[in-house]
Amino acid sequence: MQDLNHEKSWVSQWDKLDERRQNIILFREIMDEGDDVTDELNEEVAELKKEVEDLEFKNMLDQPDDRRDALLTINPGAGGTESQDWAEMLYRMYIRWASDSGMDATVLEYQHGEVAGIKSATIEIKGNFAYGYLKAENGVHRLVRISPFDSNARRHTSFCSVFVTPLIDNTIEIDLNPDDIEMQRFHAGGKGGQNVNKVETGVRLIWTGELSNGKEERVVAECQQERSQLQNREKALVMLKSRVYDLEKRIKEEQKNKLESSKMKNEWGSQIRSYVFHPYNMVKDHRTGHETSNVDAVMDGNIDEFIKAYLMSDA
Numbered sequence: 450m451q452d453l454n455h456e457k458s459w460v461s462q463w464d465k466l467d468e469r470r471q472n473i474i475l476f477r478e479i480m481d482e483g484d485d486v487t488d489e490l491n492e493e494v495a496e497l498k499k500e501v502e503d504l505e506f507k508n509m510l511d512q513p514d515d516r517r518d519a520l521l522t523i524n525p526g527a528g529g530t531e532s533q534d535w536a537e538m539l540y541r542m543y544i545r546w547a548s549d550s551g552m553d554a555t556v557l558e559y560q561h562g563e564v565a566g567i568k569s570a571t572i573e574i575k576g577n578f579a580y581g582y583l584k585a586e587n588g589v590h591r592l593v594r595i596s597p598f599d600s601n602a603r604r605h606t607s608f609c610s611v612f613v614t615p616l617i618d619n620t621i622e623i624d625l626n627p628d629d630i631e632m633q634r635f636h637a638g639g640k641g642g643q644n645v646n647k648v649e650t651g652v653r654l655i656w657t658g659e660l661s662n663g664k665e666e667r668v669v670a671e672c673q674q675e676r677s678q679l680q681n682r683e684k685a686l687v688m689l690k691s692r693v694y695d696l697e698k699r700i701k702e703e704q705k706n707k708l709e710s711s712k713m714k715n716e717w718g719s720q721i722r723s724y725v726f727h728p729y730n731m732v733k734d735h736r737t738g739h740e741t742s743n744v745d746a747v748m749d750g751n752i753d754e755f756i757k758a759y760l761m762s763d764a
Contacts, residue, residue, distance in 0.1 A: 552576030
């Protein structure tokens with residue numbers, strides 16, 4: 450049914466383009482008869498061009514996982530409060546992007562910082578091509594600004610890592626040995642009523658095992674969204690399997706020399722994108738060279754141009 454709905458969406462979008470084409474022909478015939486419909490014609494042509502470009506771009510998202518939902522995890526680098534505040538800014542940016550893109554964003558894990566910001570956060574983003582788009586965000590994001598937490602108003606550089614993995618479903622089988630999984634319980638924070646605060650409903654799963662390349666890996670997934678421990682355990686298990694699946698996927702891609710490892714250190718020289726608030730305003734993607742001076746728009750979730758530039762260059 451998913452495949453069928455996917456194919457139907459292509460037909461629907463093509464029919465929409467054809468309708469635009471028919472409108473343009475009609476407006477030209479009206480103009481030939483002497484009526485001035487230039488504005489309407491130009492508007493229809495502009496919309497047609499935009500929709501064709503969007504469809505061509507979507508056609509590039511042809512990898513098996515591109516149509517899947519995504520898990521996006523944000524971890525601040527070294528730097529204490531400043532980097533934790535930067536992590537929360539990125540968290541807000543992705544929540545807004547998901548909303549503006551018509552996708553559903555659910556917070557599965559959120560750890561507050563001691564003073565401000567967050568220690569980590571995991572968001573489940575559901576929508577058409579969620580992973581296909583968000584895989585462009587995988588990497589280290591660098592912030593340069595005058596820190597509001599520095600009484601001397603000095604310029605600070607902060608780093609955050611963003612990891613994006615495809616969310617697996619029942620069409621993919623990931624067999625993990627239960628003996629290799631450790632379960633930890635904790636008190637969940639935030640909303641959820643008294644039960645959340647009194648009972649250890651939050652669940653953290655830790656898998657330690659060997660990947661197909663022989664490397665031993667430790668993978669952690671936690672969920673505190675649901676009211677019951679059982680529901681949180683089920684969601685955490687899906688997250689855990691999704692992350693193991695992504696690690697195996699990267700091994701295969703590296704073997705084919707199609708993709709470099711995305712595990713980068715949160716430090717100088719490893720960032721994929723820089724966000725500069727001082728001494729000038731600029732956001733620049735170091736992989737594609739795409740940049741803009743409209744920092745506020747980017748932080749409000751307007752990152753589609755960066756995503757498209759990366760995916761176009763990658764293709």
